[in-house]
Each structure stands twice: as structure tokens, then as C-alpha cells.
Amino acid sequence: MTGERTAAAPSDSAVPSGSAPLSDASAPSGWHLADALRERVAPPRFPDREFPVTRYGARGDGRTDCTEAIRRAVADCHAAGGGHVTVPRGTYATGAIHLLSNVDLHVEAGARLAFSRDPAAYLPVVLSRFQGVECYAYSPFIYAHGQENIAVTGAGTLDGRADETHWWPWSGQEEFGWRPGIPQQEDDWPALWRQAEYGVPVTERVYGAGHWFRPNFIEPYGCRNVLIEGVTIIRSPMWEIHPVLCSNVLVQDVVIDSPGPNNDGIDPESCRDVVIRRCTINAGDDCIAIKSGREADGRRVNVPSENILIEDCDLRHRYGAITLGSDLTGGVRNVFVRNCRIGGPGLYFGLYIKTNSVRGGFAENIHLDGITVSNLTKEFVTCDFFRGEGDSGDQTPVVRNIDIRNVTVGRARRALLARGYERSRIEGLRLTDCAFGELAEGDRLENVEGLVLDNVTRNGEPIAHEP
Known part of the structure; x- marks a missing residue:
């Protein structure tokens, strides 16, 4: 039984009671x-x-x-x-x-x-x-x-x-x-x-x-x-x-x-x-997909998803373990993921951020800590503005402040696939104390600003990125 x-006391204000400022x-x-x-x-x-x-x-x-x-x-x-x-x-x-x-x-x-x-x-x-x-x-x-x-x-x-x-x-x-x-x-x-x-x-x-x-x-x-x-x-x-x-x-x-x-x-x-x-x-x-409306309707309703904590979960199949989008037009902010176990023979991505110039919106202040990944068929982090419709719309997507700590990945295609637009770069992608095992390919990075790697290894060796 x-x-x-x-019962919690919900707030009617734009920022819930107890929330800190976005900064x-x-x-x-x-x-x-x-x-x-x-x-x-x-x-x-x-x-x-x-x-x-x-x-x-x-x-x-x-x-x-x-x-x-x-x-x-x-x-x-x-x-x-x-x-x-x-x-x-x-x-x-x-x-x-x-x-x-x-x-x-x-x-x-x-x-x-x-x-x-x-x-x-x-x-x-x-x-x-x-x-x-x-x-x-x-x-x-x-x-x-x-x-x-x-x-x-x-x-x-x-x-x-x-x-x-x-x-x-x-x-x-x-x-x-x-x-x-x-x-x-x-x-x-x-x-x-x-x-x-x-x-x-x-x-x-x-x-x-x-x-x-x-x-x-x-x-x-x-x-x-x-x-x-x-x-x-x-x-x-x-x-x-x-x-x-x-x-x-x-x-x-x-x-x-x-x-x-x-x-x-x-x-x-x-x-x-x-x-x-x-x-x-x-x-x-997708195992967990955080959304906020799509295109014209997302702009009309204009309500983001915000203040979301995901912890102690087992995410096994099929596409993204943690996904933001692709219905992201209203925006997503303040997402925290910790102490989760991810991976399986049919799971594609760890963190999957899906938007482009058709969907627009924003994804900001995304925090991962203490994630254990057995195997993925694709990247641990994927954010590709050119996916799907490419750069064919009139919206400007914003992705910034992605902080990832204490991650262990056994096997994946890549650690990172991050491709922003020249006019809208992916900003503030930070990895700290992350260990990757077997990676089939090197990372693919385009128009990424403020990438920080602090104690990030591949099979025990520091990961070096080529332009």
C-alpha cells in the first residue's frame, strides 16, 4: 500500500520556489x-x-x-x-x-x-x-x-x-x-x-x-x-x-x-x-527524452522543461539513454543525471541532444556525474545540428554549458560527436575525470567553443583531438 x-507546495512563479538563478x-x-x-x-x-x-x-x-x-x-x-x-x-x-x-x-x-x-x-x-x-x-x-x-x-x-x-x-x-x-x-x-x-x-x-x-x-x-x-x-x-x-x-x-x-x-x-x-x-x-514542444506549436505554447533530476537508473535500449529533443522548441534547462548505468548491445547514445535550425530552442545547464556505460553502438555524447533537416530552417538553436564528470565507458564508436553551426556554436562542453575504453573512431567536432578536457583518457592514454 x-x-x-x-504533498509538495507548487509555485506559480516562473522559477519554482527554492530554485537558484540560472547563473x-x-x-x-x-x-x-x-x-x-x-x-x-x-x-x-x-x-x-x-x-x-x-x-x-x-x-x-x-x-x-x-x-x-x-x-x-x-x-x-x-x-x-x-x-x-x-x-x-x-x-x-x-x-x-x-x-x-x-x-x-x-x-x-x-x-x-x-x-x-x-x-x-x-x-x-x-x-x-x-x-x-x-x-x-x-x-x-x-x-x-x-x-x-x-x-x-x-x-x-x-x-x-x-x-x-x-x-x-x-x-x-x-x-x-x-x-x-x-x-x-x-x-x-x-x-x-x-x-x-x-x-x-x-x-x-x-x-x-x-x-x-x-x-x-x-x-x-x-x-x-x-x-x-x-x-x-x-x-x-x-x-x-x-x-x-x-x-x-x-x-x-x-x-x-x-x-x-x-x-x-x-x-x-x-x-x-x-x-x-x-x-x-x-x-x-529513447529511454528518457526531455521535450518542450515542436516548431510553431512549441513557440506558441513556449514553456520549457526545467529542473529535472535523473538518478540511479538502468537505461538499456534503444536509441538515446538520456535525450534532449527532438521536440525541443520550447527549450530545456537545468538537467541533472547522476549514478546511472547505461548500455547494451542495442543502445546507441549516452547523452543525445537533438535540435537544428528547424526546431530551434535551447539546451543549457546539463550536468552528468557518476555514469557507468558498458557499450554503445554510437557516441557517448552526440549533438549534431546537421542531423535530419540540416541547416534548412530560420531558427537558431542554442546548446551551452554541458558539464560531464566521472564517466566510465567500456566501448563506443566515439566519445564525442558535436557539430554546431558557425553562427551558433556549441558552447561550454566540459569533460572531467572521464575514462573511455575501446573507441572505434576519433571524435568529430565542428564549431565547438570552450571545449575543456580534464583528465579524460582512452585506454589509459589522454585523448588528443584533431581539428
Whole structure:
């Protein structure tokens, strides 16, 4: 049982209560901000009341549709002033679950929520973001909008039941079941992108029945005081945990094992004050991806992701272990990553910063310390402004103050791939006390200003960079 917890007091100011000025975060000693953040982000408190879903007619037989029973349990828990909606041992078939303030959805050990494969189970449409653009689309499997003090906890399993015949083919990737003639998200994406570019109101961007945007798994939208703890998430249609425009978010002791298409693990987007710790992630895309909206829509909303601590996590598969972007238009600042274990035969990058002159935005004050990497197929740090669209846009990306300390890498293609624009150089990239083992190639650096290497070695020898 989750038990009583003390709710954090969120701040309505532009800089959360307890935050230091940006100039402090830009200093190598900025780790004191991470410690303050760890103390500030507290889990919400829930009254010691239980609302078992079985009391409302839910049956753990794997066949009975429990959607309405869970809905009524959530509504009663909320109306009573809050508590725990408990899911006991068994398999419970359900559609979308919408949380309300002061409700903890507690999935007990031995319990499984098995989510419907029928898209109609995720209607009516709700406000969401698809690839960084706001729209009304299929409900995420577990969703909350504008709520306070909410949680998904327990030692149970959340099973999205996506596979090569359900949800994943909409990705348009043959590896995941798509074949010519099967609908896919690219049938809809150009229309949504144009709507955002031309400023069509979000209420008119509706992509429900007859459209093909896959829903995310857990998505609190515009919420305060969010806890996701202990659960195992498998077989997601798309991203697993996607808080948007939230503050005071704590994700801990979660296991994610979902190697499907675009199956990012944890994606805080335009969020403030986030702690992610003791999570194990085996994802089909980036393990942890910090985002802030995309292109015209990112500039319209204009809310960065800031004050994010990631610690004691195991990040194993597939693209970036820690990624900033590529939906980075609103900016990312003050990210702290420490004491994480990274690597595996299918993991590409350690720190992956994705932006260019189409996306724009900024990434600044990024701190890594105490990272152990077994093996990567590509670079430990990659930031390439020429990736994807190259220099074809009218935005100027800004990447600065990347401080990396106490990193050990067993094997990778390179230590660094950093390519800025001549008009916008990557600034302040510092590596201290870092040891790289086997590197297949030398670093690739273009338009990098203020690179500092202090006790950085390759197989015990100091790394020397060629222009």
C-alpha cells in the first residue's frame, strides 16, 4: 500500500520556489540545485481510504470489461476527498482510465490491467500532444487533465497489449507489422503539422475515429503533484510515461519493457521540477527524452522543461539513454543525471541532444556525474545540428554549458560527436575525470567553443583531438 505522503507546495512563479538563478546552474558546482530539487519534489499525500475496484463490479478474469467499474471507483474516491483505488490480484480488462484529483490508482502485486485493443475504448478524444503538437486525439490509456495530487502506484503490471497486429502497425514501420494498405500515422501527421504552422485553434485539430495517432500510455496533462511508482509497463502503443505541462512530478522504481516503435520510456514535456529515480528502462526508442514542444506549436505554447533530476537508473535500449529533443522548441534547462548505468548491445547514445535550425530552442545547464556505460553502438555524447533537416530552417538553436564528470565507458564508436553551426556554436562542453575504453573512431567536432578536457583518457592514454 502506498500510504500517507506529504504533498509538495507548487509555485506559480516562473522559477519554482527554492530554485537558484540560472547563473548558478551554469556553474560546475550546480549540483547543489539537484540536491535542493530532490528535497523539493515530494510525493502527494492520500487519505487512508480504499476503493477496491471489485466493490464496483470489476472482475479479474481477463474477460469482463472493467472500464465502468474503475471509472466509478475513481469518481467515488475523488468525491470522498481522495484515497486509493485498489486493483487486487487478477487480470482486469479495461479501456481508458481517467484519474481525478487526490486519487491514487494502486495496482497490487499480482494484478494486471490489460488495456483494450479497440480504438473506440479511447474515445471521446482528449487534449493531448502528438510528437510535440497539441491536438485532440485518442485518450492515453491512463490520463488526467488539470488535476492535482494523483498517482499510479503498486507492484502490478500495466499491459498495453500492443503488438505487430494492434497499434504498432500504425507506426508505418514494416518491422512492427505495417504493410502497404494499412493505415498509418503519416496519413495524418502532415495535416496536423500544417494546422500548427498556420495557427489553427487546437480545438479544431481533432484526430479521433478514422485517424491513426497512437495513444501514449500514462499522460498527466497540466497536472500538479504527480507520482508514478513501482509499476511495470509493457507493450505500449507509443510513449510510456508522458507528463505534459506538469509540475512536481516524481517517477520512481518503475520498470519499462516495451521495445515497440517510438516506445520512448519517460518523456517529460514542458514540465518543471521532475525527479526520475531507480527506474529500469528497455524501450523501443529513447529511454528518457526531455521535450518542450515542436516548431510553431512549441513557440506558441513556449514553456520549457526545467529542473529535472535523473538518478540511479538502468537505461538499456534503444536509441538515446538520456535525450534532449527532438521536440525541443520550447527549450530545456537545468538537467541533472547522476549514478546511472547505461548500455547494451542495442543502445546507441549516452547523452543525445537533438535540435537544428528547424526546431530551434535551447539546451543549457546539463550536468552528468557518476555514469557507468558498458557499450554503445554510437557516441557517448552526440549533438549534431546537421542531423535530419540540416541547416534548412530560420531558427537558431542554442546548446551551452554541458558539464560531464566521472564517466566510465567500456566501448563506443566515439566519445564525442558535436557539430554546431558557425553562427551558433556549441558552447561550454566540459569533460572531467572521464575514462573511455575501446573507441572505434576519433571524435568529430565542428564549431565547438570552450571545449575543456580534464583528465579524460582512452585506454589509459589522454585523448588528443584533431581539428
